[in-house]
Amino acid sequence: EVQLVESGGGFVQSGGSLRLSCVASGFTFSNYEMNWIRQAPGRGLEWVSYISTSGSIMYYADSVKGRFTISRDNAKNSLYLQMNSLRADDTAVYYCARGSPFDPWGQGTLVTVSS
């Protein structure tokens, strides 16, 4: 079964840092581009970041550029999101998703940033 499982969410103060992880199983992780997508409470979906299969190409939404860094470890079937200088408006459930179109999605991990 193809599966993505996120972890690393939690409560952090404004200005703090957090690192999210996403572990993949059931498919050849190194063959797929990956993405992070977030959803603030009661709001819609916002794409956050993309990484190529090798990890050499990354893209970011303007809202996180310069603060967030996406990376991957193909040997560990893992995707990461390093989040620095966190702000209250970064509070959201963060999903990892495979490929484009996005399928499947993980179950999400909640990040709460207190101001």
Next chain:
Amino acid sequence: DIQMTQSPSSLFASVGDRVTITCRASQSLGSYLNWYQQKPGKAPKLLIYALSTLQSGVPSRFSGSGSGTDFTLTISSLQPEDFATYYCQQSYSTLYTFGQGTKLEIK
């Protein structure tokens, strides 16, 4: 960035109704348009990709159409399990963007 505008934001309908949700892009997307369904407390699920291709397991009452900048998701006969929020998403640019969502509720 490509802006995506969905309408309506919310929609009340009954079981058996035919429902259409529209999505407009700020530039032409070709066939790079996808639709997702999200139920409360759950991760979104891919419904339709590349404008009109149903993801495996998606019932045939769902269909996607459109061209250029204007796209539609149609549910031919609403079932109780279809009440959810639907999002369009463009994959023409790798700076991916979603519509704001359409919440489909029971009348």
